[in-house]
Amino acid sequence: MGQGQSNGDTGENLGEKVLAVVTAPLSVCCNTRAPPRASVLLTKKGELPVCNASYKGDIKELQSLAHQGPGRKLNVLEKDADDNTPLHWAAVRGHREVTEYLVLNTAPINARNKDKDTPIHWACSGGNADVIRILLDAGADPVARNSDQTTPLHFAAADGHAEAVKTLLGWERRNKKQMINAANNDRDTPLHWVASEGHVSVIKILLEEGAEVNAANKDLNTPLLVACAEGHTEVVKLLVASGANVQASNKDQWTAVHWACSSGRHEVLKQLLLNGGSPHVKDHRGDTPLHFAAKKGDHVLVKILAALGVDLKATNAEGQTALHLAAEAGHAEAARVLLDKGVDPNTAAGASRNTPLHLAAAGGHAGVAEALCRAQAALDACNAA
Numbered sequence: 001m002g003q004g005q006s007n008g009d010t011g012e013n014l015g016e017k018v019l020a021v022v023t024a025p026l027s028v029c030c031n032t033r034a035p036p037r038a039s040v041l042l043t044k045k046g047e048l049p050v051c052n053a054s055y056k057g058d059i060k061e062l063q064s065l066a067h068q069g070p071g072r073k074l075n076v077l078e079k080d081a082d083d084n085t086p087l088h089w090a091a092v093r094g095h096r097e098v099t100e101y102l103v104l105n106t107a108p109i110n111a112r113n114k115d116k117d118t119p120i121h122w123a124c125s126g127g128n129a130d131v132i133r134i135l136l137d138a139g140a141d142p143v144a145r146n147s148d149q150t151t152p153l154h155f156a157a158a159d160g161h162a163e164a165v166k167t168l169l170g171w172e173r174r175n176k177k178q179m180i181n182a183a184n185n186d187r188d189t190p191l192h193w194v195a196s197e198g199h200v201s202v203i204k205i206l207l208e209e210g211a212e213v214n215a216a217n218k219d220l221n222t223p224l225l226v227a228c229a230e231g232h233t234e235v236v237k238l239l240v241a242s243g244a245n246v247q248a249s250n251k252d253q254w255t256a257v258h259w260a261c262s263s264g265r266h267e268v269l270k271q272l273l274l275n276g277g278s279p280h281v282k283d284h285r286g287d288t289p290l291h292f293a294a295k296k297g298d299h300v301l302v303k304i305l306a307a308l309g310v311d312l313k314a315t316n317a318e319g320q321t322a323l324h325l326a327a328e329a330g331h332a333e334a335a336r337v338l339l340d341k342g343v344d345p346n347t348a349a350g351a352s353r354n355t356p357l358h359l360a361a362a363g364g365h366a367g368v369a370e371a372l373c374r375a376q377a378a379l380d381a382c383n384a385a
Helices: 049-056 059-068 086-093 096-104 117-127 129-137 153-158 162-171 176-179 190-195 200-208 224-230 232-243 256-263 266-273 289-296 298-307 322-329 332-342 358-363 368-374
Strands: none
Touching: 049 059, 049 096, 086 096, 086 117, 086 129, 086 200, 086 256, 086 322, 096 129, 096 153, 096 368, 117 129, 117 153, 129 162, 153 162, 153 200, 162 176, 162 200, 162 322, 176 289, 190 200, 190 332, 200 224, 200 232, 200 256, 224 232, 224 266, 256 266, 266 298, 266 368, 289 322, 289 332, 322 332, 322 368, 332 368, 358 368
């Protein structure tokens, strides 16, 4: 949404009540890892003019407002509905001149909004290194933590702002490793966040500066596991070359190979296999990477794993083979690959005694049922129901 044009008090145009600031940049508002939220700044009857001018980068408007203010001072303490100050808005938008002006007018450098973000959090999300330097020179806390215990470096890293990352690390030389490896409430470090987003240039900086490559978050996912889940092949290469443990597993005993297969990441899987990743491992439910590939319906991955000699008849804790999972999910091509490799279509799973045909029929998966019947699946098999 953009600026509205007033037509008096008709109420016909929503824009007459909302002026200028509706959203922060998409890179800020749409990132799921908690950079600054979008806010709506209402300017009806002159509300929040300083925030509005700061967002727009309108230095002349700010100077005019200063002359109009009590004691000819700018109201730098103005806050929007989310407690964002003018300095938050100038910082996230990268307005260097406005940031300097607000600082000179004694804007609170470490003011916190409702999420406990400070202006330097927002500056790092915006990525303007000059603005970050201005704030640091004015006393901004480079390791400030918000309500999620997230630091400015998390924001800069997640959004891929290499210069912002360098600026922060250059400023905090004595406690650089502490900054790099700071963990938030989810025990995510900046390396976790950037591994998820895939920003290679930032990954390189963090690794060169001493980021812990095998740091585990609250779910015991390492940056490598996160990168594998998202399919960032170049990041995977960098992490492995820097000593990432390819066999590490999370709280559910998912390894990097499990993640690659669950997400259908072919190139990532190849890199893992070249560097010692095992295609034979089982998670806490007894599922192998083959189970994951079959459940996803990725017949190419099923073929790759079969060629590696994995146990095609391996069962999980419920007694299900990969064929059971392919049948249940309706993946006919994956089922055909397994059947062509000799997997028994009549294996009864655990206590349920369901065969793949039971599961295909229950789900209405005609293509899978046809493939099973062609492979001599028993039509009269009984389950435990």
